Every structure is written in structure tokens, then in C-alpha cells.
Amino acid sequence: MHHFIDRRANPKGKSLGNRQRFLERARDSIKERVDRSVREKSIKDGGGIPAEGEKVTIPSRGLKEPRFHHSSKGGRxxxxxxxxxxxxxxxxxxRPQGGAGEGGKKASEDGDGSDEFSFTLTRDEYLEILFDGLELPDLVEKATVETETIGTRRAGLTTAGTPNNLNLVRTMRNSLGRRIALQRPSAKSISDLEQQINELEEIEARTPDQDAQLxxxxxxxxxxxxxxxxxxxIDPLDLRYDTYVPEKIRNSRAVVFCLMDVSGSMQxxxxxxxKRFFLLLHLFLxxxxxHTELVFVRHTHHAQEVDEETFFYARETGGTIVSTALEKMxxxxxxxxxxxxxxxxGAQASDGxxxxxxxxxxxxxxxxxxxPVCxxxxxxxxxxxxxxxxxxxxEVGEDLWQNFREVKAQAAHFEMQRVSQPSHIYPIFREFFLPKAQGGQHAGS
Incomplete structure (x- = not known):
């Protein structure tokens, strides 16, 4: 039987195994809080999730593990x-009156209370929970574009090189092996021998045997x-240097075009x-x-590329010609x-x-x-x-919706949906990126 030992270092002051069990036990509560937290995030700063993680607060009810304890109502x-x-x-x-019950530190009108528990999710844990079960569509995954740059990689050791590439560990290992094989005297053995000689030299009247020993x-x-x-x-034969060879490095990068109608009808x-849909798409990609870049294109009867602040908050009026945004893209x-x-x-939002x-x-x-290029x-x-x-x-909709339904019928990587409130955003996003075997039929199909 094989035994696998997890020797990964735990975070300072934390137990990795206990943390993973806790996240699994409280996953439903954590996921609910994570879904809520995306509402006020900015897009370009990585979704507003700091590198050190995101603080999440969940009710403490249900976090305690089952345990045995002495009951106050039984036993002798x-x-x-x-x-x-x-x-x-x-x-x-x-016996004392009363029994088991739930306490709490928060005051409430009906007498019931429950403490809240706060902790910090790492950025990776946050995104894993947010996008649990999602993946790039098969068609997209196969067509992922990668660029090549020239870098270096380790290619073993060599006996010649520059001092800054000296491999100290391997050099000292070779030195130790050579000294043991050639029986190089240690400093201690010489020191002990010198001490014995000094002791004999201090004797004024030495015997012939002592002179012979000296x-x-x-x-x-x-x-x-x-x-x-x-x-x-250390001998020149012991020296070992790290060697590097040039290598082509594949880098994948993406650009997300956010297109939005900002005419008077878009309040x-x-x-x-x-914004919530664009945020989820950016975090997912x-x-x-x-490397992921964002391009914001807003349009009325004409389109222009703007920054995120202008894209969401600048006020502008005018007619609505959607094709101008597509032309700009x-x-x-x-x-x-x-x-x-x-x-x-591409991600486009409009009122239709x-x-x-x-x-x-x-x-x-x-x-x-x-x-063809998306x-x-x-x-x-x-x-x-x-x-x-x-x-x-x-099947009901304005001309833009009907024409986009025809597009969807001809392009497998084009998706469309309708939303009317924040609670619709995350479900349709999940539907877009669920594996095809799990996902349902999309609107407009």
C-alpha cells in the first residue's frame, strides 16, 4: 500500500488541512457572501480583490462541529x-433549572442572537468559489492563441562558468566527497597531534622511549x-556551475471589449x-x-473608446445606433x-x-x-x-434582438440573454460558461 505524506508548508500560524475542511463545511454561506461582494467591485483593478485576499463575514451558526459533552439533564x-x-x-x-440552548452576543428584540465570524479568503480561494464549476467553452479552449518570447531555463550543471552561476551546494558536495576519498587530514587531527608533541617537549628529562615517540x-x-x-x-575539479539555455516561452493573453449603450434610455x-456582468467576465478570464486587457467602448449615435470611470458614470445623451460600437471595436x-x-x-450590454x-x-x-476573430x-x-x-x-423582442437570434443560430460562440435585476447576472453568467454537458438551453436558441 502506498502512503502519501503532504509536506507542504502551512501558512504562518495556520493549519492548511483545518482551513480546507472549514471552507468545505461553510461553503454555502461563504459562496453567498462572495456572490454579494462582487456588486461594488471595480473592473480594472482586478475586481477590487486585493492580493492579500478578501475579508468575508458569515454567521457563526452551523460552524461548530459535532462533539460529545456531559449533559446537565442526565447521569448520576x-x-x-x-x-x-x-x-x-x-x-x-x-438539579439546576434550565437546559441546553444557544447564546449570542448580539442583542435582538426576540431574545435570539448569533455571533458573526470574520476571516480572510485568499485571492485564489475567492475566485475558486466565485467561479466554481465554470470553464471556457470547448470551442474557445481549443482555439486559445499563444505568443512566443525568448527566455532561459535551467539545463543542468557544467564544470565551467561565471562566478555568479556557481552552484555552491553541488560544489561543496563534490569537495566533501573528494576529501573523504583522499583521506585529507582534518584540522582536529593535526591539532591533537600538535598537543601530544607539546606535552612531550615540556618534559625536561625524557626517556629514550619518549624521545623515539616524539x-x-x-x-x-x-x-x-x-x-x-x-x-x-576546494579543488578546481569540485566546481560546478548552473547552465542555462534559451527557450521559447508561450504566453497567453486576452483582450475584453466592453460595449455599452449610454443613450438616455440607459439609466x-x-x-x-x-457593470456586474463585465466584472464577472473580466475576473473569469x-x-x-x-495577461488580460480591457477596452471600454460606449455609444449613442456615435461610439468612442473611454476609460472605466467615463464608461460607467459620464452623462451623455443622443440617439441609439448600435453598429457604431461594433465598427469601433x-x-x-x-x-x-x-x-x-x-x-x-466581446461583451455587449444594451436595452434593446x-x-x-x-x-x-x-x-x-x-x-x-x-x-471570425473572437x-x-x-x-x-x-x-x-x-x-x-x-x-x-x-422569441419576442425588438429588431436588434431578432437579428441577434439569427446570429446565434449561425455562431456557436455567440451567446445572448436578458436580465432585469441583479440576481439574474450571476446565473446567466454561469450558464454561458458551464460545460455544455451541464448547461441548459440559452435564451434566444
Missing amino acids: RRHVLPGNKDFVVGDTLK AELRQRLEVLERKRRVVGY EREKDLA TRSYE KEIIAERYPPDEWNIY ENFGNDSIRCKTLLLEDLL QFYAYVEIVDENADMLLNNP
Whole structure:
């Protein structure tokens, strides 16, 4: 039978095994808090999750593990405590009133209370819980673009090299082996021999045997010192140097285009819902790619590339021509993001309104220009909170929705959904990226 021993170092002051068991036991409560925390995050700063982790607070109820303890309502006890002046052996005592119950430090009107427990999730733990069970679609995963750069890698050891590449551990190991094999005298053996010689030299009237012993010791000392000089502590034969060879390093990088309608019909509620979806997409892709960039494109009757602050909070009025945003995305890709070097993703949010026959132009741009170079494209239509008919019937919609349904029928990596409130964002995001064997049918399919 094989036995595997986990020798990974625990974090300072923590037990890795206990922490993993705790996270598993409280996973539902933690996941609920993590899902809530994404609402107020910024996108470009990595979702607002600091490198040292994210503080999470969950109710302490249900965190305690089962354990055995003495019950105050059962069992028989026969003992008298020292110093007792009121009772003797054999007296019968009434059991204390009350029983087991739950206490708490927080005051409440009905008398019930529960402490809260705060701890810090590492960034990796936070993202793992947030995106539990999600993966890139198969079509995207197979087409991941990687660029090559020239780096170096370790290629063993050599007997020649520069001092800064000297491998001290291997050099000292070779030196020790050589000294043992050649029986190089140690400093202690020479010191002991010198001490014996000094003791004999201090004797004023030495016997012939002592003189012979002294001569022999001096001869042995001379041999040891000569051998110690010949067999050096470190020899050029012992030196070993790390060697490096050039190597092509594959780097994966992605760019996420965030497109949003900012005309007068897109109010703060609609922008907030769009921001949450863009945030989730950015966090998810940063786990799959070493380098991820964001491009913000906002549009009314014309489109422009802006920073995140302007994208979400600047006020602007005008008509609605969605194709201008797609044209702008096409232009930026041609200027800065060659498809053979970048994995390109698109995310678009709109309230579904568009001018005249522009929706046909949008369909053409997507099918002919953008989707052929995109790994994945998601369209989220934000509807009124009371528009139950639109949410439940994907066949009903404005011209833009209908044309995008035709796009979806022809492109497997194009997804579309409708949302009306924050609670819809995370479920549709999970539906986009669930493995196809697990995911259900998307709206518009």
C-alpha cells in the first residue's frame, strides 16, 4: 500500500488541512457572501480583490462541529467538593433549572442572537468559489492563441562558468566527497597531534622511549601537514556551475471589449447591471490568461473608446445606433490587437433599442467581421423589471434582438440573454460558461 505524506508548508500560524475542511463545511454561506461582494467591485483593478485576499463575514451558526459533552439533564454523580459546609455524603441535590440552548452576543428584540465570524479568503480561494464549476467553452479552449518570447531555463550543471552561476551546494558536495576519498587530514587531527608533541617537549628529562615517540609524532605531523596542503579544501575539479539555455516561452493573453449603450434610455440601474456582468467576465478570464486587457467602448449615435470611470458614470445623451460600437471595436482590433496574437472577447450590454434598419448592419458586422476573430461574444439585453413576457419568451423582442437570434443560430460562440435585476447576472453568467454537458438551453436558441 502506498502512503502519501503532504509536506507542504502551512501558512504562518495556520493549519492548511483545518482551513480546507472549514471552507468545505461553510461553503454555502461563504459562496453567498462572495456572490454579494462582487456588486461594488471595480473592473480594472482586478475586481477590487486585493492580493492579500478578501475579508468575508458569515454567521457563526452551523460552524461548530459535532462533539460529545456531559449533559446537565442526565447521569448520576456522587461527590462532595472540598470546603463544603452544607452537605454530606448521601444528601440529595435538586438539579439546576434550565437546559441546553444557544447564546449570542448580539442583542435582538426576540431574545435570539448569533455571533458573526470574520476571516480572510485568499485571492485564489475567492475566485475558486466565485467561479466554481465554470470553464471556457470547448470551442474557445481549443482555439486559445499563444505568443512566443525568448527566455532561459535551467539545463543542468557544467564544470565551467561565471562566478555568479556557481552552484555552491553541488560544489561543496563534490569537495566533501573528494576529501573523504583522499583521506585529507582534518584540522582536529593535526591539532591533537600538535598537543601530544607539546606535552612531550615540556618534559625536561625524557626517556629514550619518549624521545623515539616524539620523533615519530613529529614525522607524522609533517606527513599530515604535507598531505593537507596537497589535498586542498576546494579543488578546481569540485566546481560546478548552473547552465542555462534559451527557450521559447508561450504566453497567453486576452483582450475584453466592453460595449455599452449610454443613450438616455440607459439609466443607473441598467448601467449597474451591465457593470456586474463585465466584472464577472473580466475576473473569469484573468484566471485563464496570464495577461488580460480591457477596452471600454460606449455609444449613442456615435461610439468612442473611454476609460472605466467615463464608461460607467459620464452623462451623455443622443440617439441609439448600435453598429457604431461594433465598427469601433473592429477598428481597435485592426489597430492594436492582431487576432493571431490575442484572444479576443466581446461583451455587449444594451436595452434593446436601435435606430431604423441598423440592426441588420449589426448582424452583418458580427457575422462577417467580429465573430471570425473572437473567441467568445456575449450580448446581454437589460429589460424593465416588470417585463416578464420578454424574460420568459425569447422569441419576442425588438429588431436588434431578432437579428441577434439569427446570429446565434449561425455562431456557436455567440451567446445572448436578458436580465432585469441583479440576481439574474450571476446565473446567466454561469450558464454561458458551464460545460455544455451541464448547461441548459440559452435564451434566444
